[in-house]
Each structure stands twice: as C-alpha cells, then as structure tokens.
Amino acid sequence: MQIKKPVDQQGTLYIVATPIGNLEDLSPRAVRVLSDVAVIAAEDTRHSGRLLQHLGISKPLIALHDHNERGRVQGILDHLLAGADVALVSDAGTPLISDPGYVLVREARAEGLRVTPVPGPCALIAALSAAGLPTDRFLFSGFLPAKRSGRRAALEALRKETATLVFYESPHRIVDTVMDIAAVMGEAREVVLGREITKTFETFYSGAVAEVHAALLEDPHGNRGEFVVMVRGADKSEAGLVAGELDVDRLLGLLMAELPTRKAAKIAAELTGLSKNELYQRALDFKAG
Template identity: 55%
Template structure:
C-alpha cells in the first residue's frame, strides 16, 4: 500500500456485515487509524481481528490533531480516518483534517461504504432525484424552528438526522413550521435488529411515535417531503378558499378552518386568518 496517504474509510452503521472488503484491506494495511472514539473503533477492529495503533480525532480536538496527522504523513505513514459509524465527515468529524491534508499536498483517498442518509433515502419512498441534507437540527426549539423556516419552501426532499432524546420535540417543531400534513418517513435503527421505516403525515407520525416509547429509541434519519412547487401552491390555495367558503356557511370560523386544513392539507392557522377575512368581507 502507498505511503503518506489519508484514507477516509466508511464503516458499518449497524450491521457489521456491511463493511467492504476494501475497507478491511485498508484498515489492515495502514500504519495508524484516526478514530472519532477509539474505544468504539477498537471493538470494531477486534471483531475483524485487526490490531493497529489508534488516536482520537473528534469534535473537541480535531483542530489540535491536524498537526499530528500532517507530521505522521510527512514521516511516510499511512492513516485511515474513521467515524463511529458510516462515512466520516457526514455529520461527523474530519472536515478540517481532510482540508488541511489536501492543502499540505498529501493524497486523500475515499473508501466508500455505508452512509445513513443515503441508506434511508433508498428505502423511504420519497423523491430522490433532488434532495437537501440538513444534518442535525439545533438542540433548542427556537433554533430548530429558525432552521426549519429556512427550508420551509424548499421543494427538494429534506433529510435530517436526530437523536432519541429530541425526536418527539423535533417532530413537533416540524409539524408546527412545515405543517402537520407534510409527509415524512422516519427511519430508525437502520440495518440493526429493530430497523423501522414508518411513513405518514407529520401529525400521524407524532401520534404513532408518542404512543410507543420503544419507537423513540435509537438513531433516526427523517426524510421529509419537499414543499409543493409554487404553481401547485397557488392552485391549492384557490381550492382551499372555495372549500373554506362552503364550510363557513355551516360552521363557526375555528371549526371551518380546522376541517378545511384536514381536507386540503393547507395550514390551519393561515386558513383561520383567511376565514376571518372572508367573514369581514361579507
């Protein structure tokens, strides 16, 4: 194997059988392995009877590790960069190291393999010709809603990662900002024993996940349908207004708006305001 190369090696996201022959060959051949969590990676290596020196490269020390990586490459060493699961740099550490290694004139070689976002997209049943990866949403609700507002009108399929302790709060904020009618596929524990794919509206998925604490465990990929194109939105708005007018003849404003939202998929709050305006205009 060539020396002075940084290999970016994808590792399994759950099922260890998903590791590639090439990844195993590289891990067995390099001089050093830079791991997000050395304890986690050591378990992976032990499973495949690989014994190599490890050093950590994670979110809190990546900038400091650049000097070591460059020094080792300068000394003719080869290094494999791995994360805890999946492809390094995809919502995982490694960007700063890879950038610095390339700028220093050393070769960076990708060893492709598992990636949670691509794996989820392949089985979610959502459009995959164009998609937008947003990674993890902010921890606080205000930050989440701010980021969701930025992609509210994005027509591409949206992909997010989420952790178990924030999954319900994130889905709630998505329903508030994107609308409870928006379609979503929740992919949970992909490639693992309790792998789950569940599709429905955000409102439906929230009811499902809140009813079963087991479905709130593990790691999540959220695949959300993009917003309808503008011309579709305009046609839907015209249709919603017609429905709203009919309902207002028989129901109070609040009930008319709520029922119209269920029928048309439009946002309830906007329909409520529209209903008030229609009443004033009469």
C-alpha cells in the same frame, strides 16, 4: 522539523466508512485498508477499538473528534508526510458526514497529500433509498438545533424548499422535532423517519406528520435509537411558484417543442426547483393529452 518526501513516497489518507449497525456491511476493501495502514484516526478510540478487535486487527489509534481535531491534525500530517498511510474512521458510517474529519482532509489536500475514500455505509443515503420520497434532489442539513426556538427557525428557513429534506435526530428530541415540523410545515406534510437503520430493530414510520407523530407515541420503542428524518419538499404552491410568478406549464411546453421530453423536464426542474420526476410525468400527461 518534518522533511517533506517526494509525492510518490508520501502516505495516503484513507477515509473509511464503517458499519452503522450491521457488521456485515463492512467491505472487504475497508478491512484490507484498516489492516494495512500504519495508524488509524478514530472519533472514539474505544468504540473503534472494539470493531478492530472483532476484525482481529491491532493498530495504533489516535483520537480525532470535534473537540481536539485542530490540535491533532499536524501530528497526523507528520505521519503522512513521513510516508505512513493513515485511515480515518468515525463511530459509524462515513467520516465527515455530520462527523469529524473536515479539518484533517482540508489540510491534507492543502499539503498535496493523497486523500482517497473507501465507500460504504452512510445513514442518510441508506434511509433515503428506502423512504419512498423523491431523491433526484435532496438537502442534508445534519442535526437541527437542540432548542425549540432555533429548531423552528431552521425549519422555517427550509419551509419553501422543494427538495427532499434530510436531518439526523437523537431519540430524546425526535418527538419534539416531529411536532415542530407539523407546526412549521403543516400536519399534512409527508414525513418518513428511519430508526436504527440496518440494525435488528430497524423501523420506518411514514405518512403525514400528524400520523407519524401518533405512530411514535404509540410505539414503546419510538424514542429509542438514532433517527434519520426525511421530509418531502414543498409543492409549487407552498414554494411560491404560483400564477403570475412562473408559468410552469408554459415553460414545459416551450422546452418540449425543442427538446426530448426527459431533457425538457430536467431543465424545467433546474429552473423551477420542482421535482424532475413530477415534471417528467407532467410532460408525459401533456403529450398524452
């Protein structure tokens, strides 16, 4: 039976972000933590083993992936309760973001153990930062269903969402996914695809869905690498914010009479689901007019 040590003698679970492509993106703090912990829990021990070898680090590795996480959690908790620090890493990027680790983190917190993040690369944030789409509100939905019927149903459920939509997609499904976005959300909906983010052949495809689809088909490498799919949110007409349901202009006017312009736009965005930046520009236009 594991004897629980006082809190100050228990280990820390570090959630360590690792490169999604470019090894120079690994932070000095991440290297130090990986060097100092007693054990590393890795999604794929072979993959993480190569990274550690590159860094000159030798540590015991425990495989922790979607198929064994529940069975491995107690063993890792035992290490932590005994006072050993543990690092959690995924194959690439930030653990738990469409990667294993949720069960471990939840159980570690339930035990009162210290869980601390070591921030670093994350494909969805990296792609969003360079996409040129609104980022004041975005909705990350991981991977869409593999089958077309499920994928289209998921997209239909999000069709009226006004926040920027973000998905991950595999190379062998990317063309079909873009076609489904066009079918459900219309060929004019703006889309940005980030392929091989931070790697040698990093590529962004952007424009209307129909244009992006054509660009993928023309690119001989268009079905290679990992993709981040970003879709501009619905505008007010697509979202059902039409006359008779909500008078956005009147709402903005009432808020601007009592509040600074930026604050009025922020509150209007929260109430309507529309883009804060777009509403702020709209408010400025009102003032100018």
